[in-house]
Amino acid sequence: MSIDAPDPSKAPATQRGGGFAFRWLRPASRPPAMLEARVSGPMGAAGRLRDLAPVFEAIPGPAILIDASARVAAANASARRRWGLAYDAGGAVTLAAAAKGEAPSPGLPLARFLRQFAPLEAAQAVLRDGQTRAVDYCDPAPVEEHFRCTISRLQWAGAEGALLVFSDVTAQINSERMRVEFVANASHELRTPLTAFTAALETILGPAKDSEADRNRFLTMMSAHADRMKRLIDDLLSLSRIELDEHVPPEGQADLVAVLNEAVDWAAPIAAKRGVRFEIKAPRGRALVVGDRIQIGQVAQNLIDNAEKYSPDNGVVEIEVGLAEDREEAVRRSGRQWPEASRISMVTPLPASDLGYAYFRVVDHGPGIKRRYLPKLGERFFRVAREEGEPRRGTGLGLAIVKHIVNRHRGGMVVESQVDAGSAFGVYLERPAEA
């Protein structure tokens, strides 16, 4: 970093705790009184440095300045968002959640929130020997994220510290992994329908050559297999796309009441052929959540299609939409309604939200899912039907897609099921701040 270092003799004399302060790098919106007194004038070196504060703020990835004892001197907007940091009234960086309890003095240690030991060790090493370092590390939960952290020594006014700049490399790593997985999955899963397709084709060209009835029968089979292959490819592509930006939190809002009603409208015509009906129980007004409307629609559609598929003829699929104060209530209301059922959480978010959740629950009265299969739901290509030796329906990717979307939304998903009574799938998502 090449900031013009100001003349040490003009260095502010009021540095706190004998330490090294980057306090001029706080966001411009909150100019601390102390700073104003310290800066000699707009033309001075310190003035020029202060003008660079917005630059620091605007670095797209998280950026953190630490002093020689690895305490945080400044954190830019992206870093504050990522680790829940804030500036307190005195201009020191604190953990926002702990702000009321204790203000660490003489500064928040880096290790309090950045626990990954690779960047921590590298930061210590940089502070020791001044060599710039870059380390890659992975944040495994709740959504796997990969970062490259570049650390360089920064000297100012005779004191020392270091600048940590983080860049998100999750997309690169994911796309590499996706490509490998996609090829493996596609070639493996397409093989079966392709074999059947080729066999039918060979029959038409050979034994069935002279019979029009046989030819038509095999052509119909071929068309079904081709359909299956197409569905498989569609689902695989859609799963890959979702996994690629699973680490990017969604923007926008969606109204669960509207989304569920729409999904039912789509499913109703096909369901009507078997006499399956839908009943929606929803609150008056809207149930807004933070999220990508199209993806949430996909979740609803998948769950409703599944419920329809597993319902007996003339059955009823029940759908419930509602609001919950916190994660515990959301889990209880979306997935803890049947005392006798087996249940499992497919996705559990970190319990951070104070905003509450909105949830929906889709219930069928089909055969239910045996307890031993519950943890396998949502694994790609897992189908209960195949385990039970029944003919398979679907691609085995529907719930995998649902699971990844819910995970991307930092939401939760719960399943409860009772053999011979039915299954219920519940999804809960965070509500927006202003709702």
Place this chain on the structure above:
Amino acid sequence: MPEHTVKAYSEELEALSSEVARMGGIAESAFSDSLAAVVRRDTRLAREVVARDEKIDEAQREIEHRAIRLMALRHPYANDLRQVLSAWRIGIDLERVGDLAKNIAKRTKVINEFDPIDLTQSIESMGKFASIQLKAVLDAYSSRDAKAAVGVWSHDEDIDRHYNALFRELLTYMMEDPRTIGPCAHLLFVAKNIERIGDHCTNIAEQVHYLVTGEELIRDRPKRGDVAAAPPAGEP
């Protein structure tokens, strides 16, 4: 928190807390790397995890040392005493988490000598729940959030359910093909280790709750049948 007249005192307390957080970070990455080593059959990564365990032990000794020093020289009371005690106890739990991760890594080296077994997805999803618990409880410690700690504490059953299911699955596997008994037995221990890491997370959650509120969490956490004592039988 009352202002300490002796500034060095609060700095020592703060240093103790960040040492715990730092140790948590090492344990967290040891655990996630050990899982990655199982899932991706990465023997080199497994070796790294085993080698790294020394750092966790070191961190625990450091915490103990600092805690003893604080108690001997500063005679902490009330909130400060709880900070020292909880740091000490959490250090012990994290050290166990590190050992369990090391054990997973050691077993990975053996498992990788056999043919791949198609159960890694189950291990992965079970491990994911445990690593979310670990992250959540360490976050709760950093931000002194008792509510988040209770959230972790009451969510342990998810891991138990996954463990029970995986247990059955592994048994079926071994019965179907006796050649898989070797690697499956190791996977069984891997699953057990993950389940125990989950238990340590709830212990830490109790400590966080105690640290913030001064009150113990009462042990009536919903717990399904103890698998170690009686393997689950019967379907569904």
